[in-house]
Amino acid sequence: MLKGLVESLLFVSDSPLSLDRIGTLLEEFEREEIKSAIAAIADDCRAEGRGVELVSVAGGYQFRSRHEYADYIRRLKRVKPVRFSPSSLETLAIVAYRQPVTRAEIEYLRGVDSGGVLKNLLDKKLVRILGKKDIPGKPLIYGTTREFMETFDLKDLASLPTLREIQELADSGSDAEQVPLPLTDE
């Protein structure tokens, strides 16, 4: 009963629902019960032949289609797949790992002007202005948004993979170039 109820809530919600939010909506039930219901639903989805899975994203839970079906779903949605240019991805990565970060810091790390890219990421709501840094000139500082976590399937910022160790990268030698960037979805 509770499992079905939680499933129906997650189904109709147009954004991820946190355990807190579900708990508030279903005040008649204990948090622990709700938690096990969510776990049971996630298990069910992992069962053979289901088309969706329950993912933990941006601090909440959300049903998402299995990635194996992406090609077919795009036929239905008739949408161009979202694509990110290498410069947006580099900038996003720096903002994600270094936040709160200033434009000057981003530009030092990338070695190129990044104002345009940053503006574009602000427009797309993947990056937000956190405030101003308390140093001379009071530059704006940037961080990532909830949309960023939703877009990149991140449970929270702590679940970003750790940056690889410098030594490992230095050792990786020339074969790093051989991996084509998965920037397109073919």
Place this chain on the structure above:
Amino acid sequence: MLKGLVESLLFVSDSPLSLDRIGTLLEEFEREEIKSAIAAIADDCRAEGRGVELVSVAGGYQFRSRHEYADYIRRLKRVKPVRFSPSSLETLAIVAYRQPVTRAEIEYLRGVDSGGVLKNLLDKKLVRILGKKDIPGKPLIYGTTREFMETFDLKDLASLPTLREIQELADSGSDAEQVPLPLTDE
């Protein structure tokens, strides 16, 4: 496999899908196979404890939350945050950047009557009346509130980015809309 695929299509669709439509999308599969996949999904949903059912509506199939849960689902909508309308956002922006400001000044900038929007912002406690301006007619003057600062997570009004700071981002480099690089073959 086909069952999962059909489930994912029905799941992501915002309108009912007819057998014909699914058949066209999944041209690799036989109509009969698709039909049995749909029947199997509907059966699965009737199983104990599911929160959704597959209904036949408007000549197509659509997942719907079970009606037993309607009361709970309405709670979800009741507390759902709504987006700011462009007009209230515009008005709020003018008050934030031009305070202390009169309604006439706001309307001059926006070019439209702003009484209703202003009232709404006052109700939401994002804007407050600071006093009356000592000019004929003694118009009320408006400013932002503490709640405004909390909503935007601002330390003080000086932490609001200036127009120039945003303009600088927009002006730098035309690479914001950069075309993805031909790193993979398409």
Place this chain on the structure above:
Amino acid sequence: MTATDSVQNQLFPDESSIACLVRTKAFEGPLDLLLHLIRKNEVDIYNIPIAEITRQYLDYLDVMRELNLDIAGEFLVMASTLIQIKSQMLLPTPVDSGGEDESGEDPRAELVRRLLEYEKYRQAAIDLASRNVLDRDVFARNFPSPELEEVVPEETFAEIEVFDLVDAFRRILAKAPKESFHEVGSENISIADRIADILDFLQGKEMVTFEDLFLGNLTREFIVATFLAILELCRLKMIKLTQVESYGNIWIRSAVLPGDVQTAELPIDITYA
């Protein structure tokens, strides 16, 4: 030539065919180009043959110039950095210090640090792109459900960002009458801050002294903003200043009496009554 061959050629252009490289691969910036050259030459990043890499780097810029491509300023800055490092390495050095400058550090060290740091984030970018990206690899029901169509929601706070606010203001100014343009700088804003603070401070108090308003961090900015805020409030007749004797305390009180601002048109709680 098969499709695979052509991809191979895009990724691994001949040593000699930098022109081909330019046509097939744009670089994100000088660091990206340098990393590419280091990889292509299969050299140790901690021991970059600076003369050879500099030569190839400059060749690349030449080809770009020949093709009439815009060379971003950053590429030129890096070119001069490389040349500088190269000349430092050519300078005669004290015995046994092999290529180190007077501080004892290899002139290439700073560049190596930047390259390694950049490489980390470039890898992180690739990792991001290889995740299950929403609306590319996976899809959600991020649209209103028909079940909820008839339910009228209560209006609550929406999630908007500071950026939305600035952006809205930019749009207004873009279409507003020309004479309303003037830069909204931090100065205006800190005066607005002080106006709000002063009104808050006066709330519930009969009178305060002029000096009371200047307590806190006495930076020049703060004093100027406070002073201008007081002038503005006087102009708006929202405060009254009185001085009992010359050189005595200046007293400030709120000029708005309780209930004064209450109007039938806007039945709301008046904060400054």
